[in-house]
Amino acid sequence: MQVTSMHFKARAKEKLADAKLQAALRKLQGNFVKGRADRVAELDNFEAIREAGAEIRERALANLDLYLAEFENNATARGAVVHWAETAEQANRIVCELAAQYKARKVVKSKSMVSEECGLNDALAAAGIEVIETDLGEYILQLAHEAPSHIVAPVVHKSRDEVSDLFEQKHGKPRKTGIAELTREAREMLRPHFLGADMGISGANFIIAETGSTLIVTNEGNGRMVTTLPRVHVAITGIEKVVPTLEDVATLLRLLPRHGTGQTITNYVSVTTGIRGAGESEGPEHFHVILMDAGRTRLIGSDLQPMLRCIRCGACMNHCPVYQSIGGHAYGWVYPGPMGSVLTPLYVGLENALDLPNAATLCNQCGVVCPVKIPLPDLIRKVRERQFERGLKPWWERAGLALWGWTARHPALYAIMTAIGARALAWMGGSGKLIHNLPLGGGWTGRRDLPAPQGKTFREMYGRHWRRS
Amino acid sequence: MSARGKILGSIRAAQGKPAEAAAEERERVRAHLAARPANARPAPPRDLRAEFRSRALALSSTLDDIAAMSAAPQAVAAFLTRNALPLTAVCWPELDDLDWAAAGLHVAARTARDGDLVGITGAYCGIAETGTLMLLSTPRAPATVSLVPETHIALLRAGRIVSGMEEAWKLLRSEMPALPRAVNFVSGPSRTADIEQTVTLGAHGPYRVHIVLVGS
Incomplete structure (x- = not known):
């Protein structure tokens, strides 16, 4: 089957706007999700x-x-x-x-x-x-x-x-x-x-x-x-x-x-x-x-071998909030949902399915319902690691992580940066303490508000508590 | 190197094993296959017949009880009449001894063909846990009879109801030298829910499955 997983984001956007598909997906949740719960309870x-x-x-x-x-x-x-x-x-x-x-x-x-x-x-x-x-x-x-x-x-x-x-x-x-x-x-x-x-x-x-x-x-x-x-x-x-x-x-x-x-x-x-x-x-x-x-x-003997336990029941996709929102076609190959987020990149090439391991909230619904206990969120994370190791992530993501990593290894600098950040975000939140539009984070705040920090970092508060006692 | 050699070789290499399996490694696998250790399973039902009945009904099969196999033709005729179904059928050659004609039925003992509307079979055993029929294909028990016609009627001896699939396999191993070509577990009429998740009975196989329980 031809792989179209590289177009995941665009396809997902289409699927979210498809009212007929959304109705069909709601039905699937009702039948398969409830059906599984009832039968397991027997x-x-x-x-x-x-x-x-x-x-x-x-x-x-x-x-x-x-x-x-x-x-x-x-x-x-x-x-x-x-x-x-x-x-x-x-x-x-x-x-x-x-x-x-x-x-x-x-x-x-x-x-x-x-x-x-x-x-x-x-x-x-x-x-x-x-x-x-x-x-x-x-x-x-x-x-x-x-x-x-x-x-x-x-x-x-x-x-x-x-x-x-x-x-x-x-x-x-x-x-x-x-x-x-x-x-x-x-x-x-x-x-x-x-x-x-x-x-x-x-x-x-x-x-x-x-x-x-x-x-x-x-x-x-x-x-x-x-x-x-x-x-x-x-x-x-x-x-x-x-x-x-x-x-x-x-x-x-x-x-x-x-x-x-x-x-x-x-x-x-x-x-x-x-x-x-x-x-x-x-x-x-x-x-x-x-x-x-x-x-x-290629999965045998690796930390991804547990994926081969899969008995193809589909419970992981039925319970996945991402699959439930976009259906299977957006995933762009044979296996959609969490199992596809692991299998597709490994079978068709990491570079051909960059978005799939990231199309997951890691909420572990899939891991909880898997009948053969495949730790799907762990495996999804491992596929992300492989993407990073192979240098397949965009430069700005790599640069951002590198910068964060360097700062995290310099505790004093980290304290200053986070203190400034927390105060800036608190100021942005204003009296309502909600951020409606976060610069560089429009994806997060496009459909919901971000609760603003209260002005001090955890380390500052912890330090004050420690001095007091 | 053959594809077989490459695939099996890369499995062993990936698992850090030597290219050729040692004798004791093979022996361990064979011993496991011979021992067939039991796995965790639900508690077996106490009343096999009652459990079989309620499970089969839940899967949209229907049931009748008769005292002896000789009463089967009458019971089958009554079921067909009751449901306004044709009185012409095919049956397993194994069931050719029954006096179908005396009950007013026209029954041919052979494999089923397109256009056959009623198929009458026996059953190797019944599984109480799921209300399932186990059918073995043999020259005298062709698999098509339970598949091609729109109505499938199965005669099951009540004494052949076992607890779970494990017992069904055990029975098979004790009575047969090997698995027949086809073992079919049948749990109610064929169905599909492919269109709008709506369950519809009678996809490619029978629209109805009627089980005649024989004996006590």
Whole structure:
């Protein structure tokens, strides 16, 4: 997917002024935020389960190479073929080669964020292959030529009216306005594609080392269609998605749907292992799993490794005040919200996503709700540090910090400067003790007043208190 | 070097490990996979059947109780009639022994095709914690029957309701040599909330899931 994260500020400004988007985002907060809270409250020992979830993911990462090798062995033993892709381009090439090998003309896809990373649909289209997204949200986006704005609810930014217009225009059928009718129309349009496709492409929420299986969670049933009906199934996923055992799957499935959509369990959890068995009259005859790196190994062994625990539930963005205000498109790549503030710069280059780690208040809502205890604010701060170390921050920010750092190392000078500053700000505040317009800080005071200091610094007051006692 | 070698090699290098894993390192991982240690989980429900029922209902499934499997065709016919649904169906070959015709049903035992409106399946087991059906794909239990038709009816023996997914895996390991090609956990009719976060039943899979609980 093309990266547009460098335009974050301009896009964010547009999104703040978009009334339709703002209404959609309010709805998302109501459903997903409340849903998660309700479902988590069902579990009397939620914190212990969350701790177990984090441990499972850490254990897999601590021996990632060996669990991946176990997965590969067990998957291969069941007739699957495991491919390894260092980059998104390699992953695309593998899929296109498979399509050519099996003479696939039509491909149906269930939702896969890894395939969004790759821009897989464009690669397949360039190879002359028809690709149809079958998740309702992704299907709508494909018709509209738009990118997802949320990893779980990709079309959250679109209203029902927009979908009505789009379907009328693209399907050439009488305009429907009810959500149930629109859903039925999409079902009827997509059914023939499921039945006529030569290849199904899915992602994988987890791959299971113990059994060599891939697992997807879905609600619509399109994931089951994609992995059952076509004669070839290709699953594409990141190397970090491995979990050791089926017991671990049971634990993680108590966390993922609760945090993703506020469900106790998704409608379908589908575990696929190997190819069509002897005597079976359905199921793919060929099963390929593509394990993609594309930046993930760069996080391994570093202080950012905890990010690879992520199980892609989206709770961090649902609870993020910045995401709640601007939605997902402003972030400019596949993963929005706090997870995107960490992943996007690391996967597409720090210099291409300078604003993202700073598009965070560090309020720690994301850290509090993360089902696998990823310390997101800490990681966001570490990405900021890397930006600074690489010299990617603007000169005035670096100069300002250098000046502050130098002053802070000279306590007497620091005392004088802060005493002058505090008095100047107090004077500016006037009798109302509020600053309406701060020079060089217009961004802060543009929409609110800054309470003015009272005239003395903390050190002055502390010193006086000390002398008195 | 292959992509595989490069990826696995850079993982090991980044973690400060030697290029080749030592035998004991591999053994530790294998031992963990063999031991499958239990993780923290919620307290199991006391009354499995009652919990299964209330959870399944909460997920928009419907339920009926019958005393014995031989009563299943009558119960299925009654459900279909009650809901003004067609009396023609497909079922798992595994269920071909039941006397569907005697209940006035036209049932074909085969994989489901487009246009089939009612699919009748068994269930490997039920999971009380979430009101979930566990379905295994086998030659005599094709996965399409629970997926393609608009109505899915599942016959579940009440004695096969287990506490949580852990028990379901345990049961599977004790009874089957390996995982079947597809294990599907089904928790109610297919649904979507993609448009305006509004839940709509019947996305690509069944619009309704009816569970017939057999026995006590």
